[in-house]
Amino acid sequence: MLDAFSRAVVSADAKGAPIGSGELVALRKYVADANKRIDATLAITQNVSCIAADAVAGMVCENTGMTQPGGNCYPTRRMAACLRDGEIILRYISYALLAGDPSILDDRCLNGLRETYLALGVPTANAARAVAIMKAATVAIMTETNSGRKMFKGINSGSGAQCQEIASEAASYFDRVISALS
Amino acid sequence: MKSAVTTVVTAADAAGRFPSSSDIEAVKGSFDRAPERMQAAEKLASSIDNMTAEAVEAVYSKGFYEQANKDKCARDINHYLRLINYCLVTGGTGPLDEWGIAGMREVIRAHVLPTAAYIEAFTYIRDRVSVPGDMGPQAATEFKGLLDYLINALS
Known part of the structure; x- marks a missing residue:
């Protein structure tokens, strides 16, 4: 790493x-850029469950069959696994963002992820869609371009607009996950 | 490769948790000290050849060590200084530990090289660092600390 x-x-x-x-x-x-990087990491860590839950809910709304019998998010046990994986991916992205290098994400999260999902019968296209929603949400929270209130408290006051560059770095890590899945 | 950030991330990953506020403090502390370390690294990189040549010359001009080893000594001093340069950049002793110190005794013994000459050369370099001529006081402290770490490992 x-x-x-x-x-x-x-x-x-x-x-x-x-x-x-x-x-x-x-x-x-x-x-x-250390302070901006730390703020960007805090933007993720302070909103993990929100980002992951929204993304999974969004994915299910686009494919309502998923929560019906026979769907991949039925029963709730499988939905819970999906939420858990969303959080795990966010965790490795927060590590990579802090380190400024994607190697930890590659080594510990993405290596073999696609194969595991295929073996478990997880639809990778839907998983990639959920990651894409997490990407959009994370970038919006980080740059404070989300509608509504500011969603994180950084150590660097008035940081949102300055996090633009770091946010595109974060976006590149999400893209890494998406390309690893597809 | 061990550095302040990777140490924190490894610990967080082992516990399966997101970077906590104390993790972030630790990373921030390492970032705060980074400019001085980089100053030392930059100075070392630009004068690594001169530093090596001067130190080896000073040690071997006494005629106490076998002259045949002089070139090897210069090569090794240069190598270790390069690793110290890496340590200054990462902010930890990882590069020296992994690439310099592990197995070092065995290799030096196998080639019957005089560690005493090496120690003398590194001591010479350490004592010649001028503050603020070469680098600032904090940068010099970091650099000397790493030289001492290496000298300890050699002796």
């Missing part, structure tokens, strides 16, 4: 060169 710093170290080591001014430019930006 890597973070932005150790990613730079691993690639410098492959060249056998120390990390100089060139590589440090990107790392200094990562450090300078």
Whole structure:
């Protein structure tokens, strides 16, 4: 598992060169954006159940057969598993966001996820749809573009609009999950 | 690769929980110290060859160590300084531990290289760091701390 710093170290080591001014430019930006990154992570951690539940509900509304007998979210035991997985995916995305590197998401969450879902008979297209809704919700909460009240309390006051860049990084992690599923 | 962030994330994942406020504090603390560490890393990267050459010259000019080992010593000092550069960037001793110290004794013993010369060279480098000529006081503390860590591992 890597973070932005150790990613730079691993690639410098492959060249056998120390990390100089060139590589440090990107790392200094990562450090300078630390408060925004932490706020963006808080935006996820403070709204986990809301984001996951909304996404699963949205997915079910689009495919009402899912909660009927024979559907993939019937009975509630399977619906609960679905909600749980939504939260797990959000958890790994919050780790990746904090680390500024997707390796933890890849290694510990996405590796083998599609195969597991296929083996369990989980419809991956629907799962990917739920992740897409989580992405939209997360980005909206992070950038404070959601309708209604501000949904998280960051350490960096007035952070929402400044989180734009970090929010697109978060969106790229959701896209990673979607492409791993499809 | 161990760093402040990966340590926190590994612990959170083992417990299956989201990053808590204390996790976030720990990460923030590491970010706060990062600019000084990067300053030290930058200085070290730009003067790694000079630093190595000076230190090796100073140690071997005394004629106390076998001159045939001088080049190998320079190569190794350069290698260890590079790992220290990585440690300064990650903010932990991970790179030194994983790539420098694990198995180090065995390798040095097998090649009959004088660890005493290495220690002397690193001590020389440590004592020559000038504040604020080379780097700021906090950066120098981080750099010297890592040199001491390596010297301890070698002795």
